[in-house]
Amino acid sequence: MSEFTVLNPATERPVTTVAQADAEETDAAIARAVTAQQAWRAVAPGDRAALLRRFAAAVDAHIGELADLEVAGSGHPLGQATWEAGHVRDVLLYYSATPERLIGKQIPVPGGLNVTFHEPVGVVGLIVPWNFPMPIFSWGMAPALASGNTVVAKPAQLTPLTAIRIAELALDAGLPEGVLQVLPGQGSVVGQRLVDHPQVRKIVFTGSTEVGSQVMAGCARYIKRVTLELGGKSANIVFADSDLDRAAATAPYAVFDNAGQDCCARSRILVQHSVLDRFMELLEPAVKNVAVGDPADPGTEMGPLISAAHRQHVASYVPDGAPVAFRGSAPDGPGFWFPPTVLAPVGADDPAYTEEVFGPVVTVTPFEDEADAVAIANDTPYGLSGSIWTSDVGRAIRVSRAVETGALSVNSHSSVRYWTPFGGFKQSGLGRELGPDAPDAFTETKNVFIATD
């Protein structure tokens, strides 16, 4: 049996080793999930809801432990990791309301009545990336379970620890064996098997556009349902009429949150030409004040990158001679550190401007007017997120409608909430997660005609 050593990204020291599942073990887990699903879908809605609430309570009772695991295994700052563990609890509680609300319609027709039912799809394969191991795991897992499906989840090789622990908590809370299984292993082995196996009826994948495209092609073989959350290259658009102080003060957190390893990172700041100089004066201290350091320190705002290989990848976007306007700080010594970095001015063909860096690197580009801002924002194959800063309500709405992206914020740098839909336009993905309609993606609508004549 092969093992993977999880490293602490802040120290480069081993945290623990995790056994890696192979294709046969994946098949066995899928078989258990198929069996368990027959019983799970038959659990009375109120009882399924109660089990999910007990699961949420078990997570709540272990928030500190889960946060510590994420600090050690993923390098997330303690405050963020604590929030993330609480988020898993909240997502479970939100979707614990689903079982009792999975109601259909009755449609009068000549000679009878049609009724509709929301039937679970069956076994759901959940493929989770390393950047937000807890939240992204919960976004697929909670609505899938609530809708009567069973779940086989593959965490990222680099960051499996919290998902493994959360699945143990599910068992402790009384979820039956086989309803939620976490299978650590390689994407090309476990993830691929989930995609290829005919009895996995839906895949929820979050990760790179490249692998997402392969997953989608694999799902085509069995017309498997698929939700994809992929990359982003989002714009933070700052108009001259905005509260420039707030826009500049929050811009670092819009892109350097989780060390920039965030598909929603606003990694292109677009600033109206007339206020560019003033904006840069305000942005510089904001960037330099980001507290980068030991993730276990409660005051830390930004931790290390996930791995040495990823740091090398991020560094390739800031080669010698790159147009660095200014940078924040980062610790020396062990750990995969990279300082917050602002690039300006950048050429339109600079990879830091055109590609998803997935690290703490942001570009600043001026624009002339509203039409110019929208054109620049949309000049990317991605369309996941973004922000608009303006005091003109009409402009806020016009630009929101014109930017081709799934989750926008006006005069704010955050746009992801579990009770609102999340997902991308263009190559940023397919389908929507979160929000009240998420269970629709985990059920099939069945339509039954009942003759009355």
Ligand code: NDP
């Ligand atoms: P990947 O797309 O490679 O990995 C995401 C998940 O898919 C992981 O669990 C991975 O497993 C799994 N996987 C890999 N290959 C396959 C496969 N053939 N079949 C099924 N599952 C597979 O992303 P990376 O982690 O390599 O990151 C690369 C880039 O992707 C980042 O730099 C960023 O641009 C983007 N990304 C975007 C994310 C987002 O939130 N939208 C999240 C993560 C990455 P494992 O890694 O364990 O082998």
